[in-house]
Amino acid sequence: MLRLAVLVLLLANLGYYAWSSGQLQPWGLAPHGEAEPERLQRQIAPQNLELLPPARPRPAPPAAHAPADTPPAAAALAQAAAEPAACLQAGPLNEERAKGLRSALASLPAGSWTLEPSEVPARWMVYMGRFADEEALARKRAELRALKLAFDRPGPALEPGLSLGRFASEEAAQQGLADLVARGVRTARVVQERAAQPRYTLVLPAATAGLRAQLDALALRWDDTPLQACS
Incomplete structure (x- = not known):
């Protein structure tokens, strides 16, 4: 029984080899071939085929210019950034x-x-004036020199008069006035020379x-x- 099975299997392999290799083609027993002319006969409208050249790479835009689709405002900013x-x-x-x-x-x-x-912060002044005339102003200057106190002109808005010191705050000006009073000044007072501006x-x-x-x-x-x- 085993010998019969082996014989059948051997005959089947021989038959398959003869069929697949085309040896049985004269009897109409052969696999469907892929060789010519069968392949050409299966083409569909070959005359409509068109050969295209290979695609050419697109050049990259120059780095110094914005892309063509860049909005005008963005392009202007990019140009300004380069300047x-x-x-x-x-x-x-x-x-x-x-x-x-x-x-x-x-x-x-x-x-x-x-x-x-x-x-510009406000400024304060220890001030003497306004004097009645140039003669009164001259007498006051002489008195201050005798006390060895410095003075200068107060500015057009407070003429004729004398400035005995300018200060960044009213408190500092009041302290300056107290120091001058201690040294014999009697008619001075604190005024605001200018407001904050x-x-x-x-x-x-x-x-x-x-x-x-x-x-x-x-x-x-x-x-x-x-x-x-x-x-």
Whole structure:
């Protein structure tokens, strides 16, 4: 029985080999072939095929320019970032000049300038006056010299008179007056020479050549506070 099974298996292998190798093709027994011309006969509309050349790589955009689809505002910022820039400032400016600059500089790009506020503090004075005439003023000067006390002119708003010292606060001025009274001064008093006053400094943190050109086109008058490098 085992010999019969081995014989059947051997005959089956021989038969498969003869079929797969095409030896039984004359009897119509052979596997479906992939050789020519069968493969050509199975092509579908070969005349419609078109050979294309290989794709050419697209060149990268130059690094110095923004991409074509970059928004205009972003492109302008990219160009400004590439320009050399310097910090410039002008001041201090009083309230009137600062107000005029706010209006004039409104045409410049947003964020390209600021007006930074500060304050000139109030100042107090130990004062003598106003005197009736120049003769009275001269007599008071002589008295102060005799007491070996320093004095100077108080400014146009308090003429004719004398300043015996200026102070940053009223308390300091009152103490200065007490010291002078102890040395023989009798007619002096404390006055406020000036009130606290707002001041502003114009700052252009990144002034490029393009921004300077825009600024020059405004023809602003800087007088005694010209633009200069930030301190």
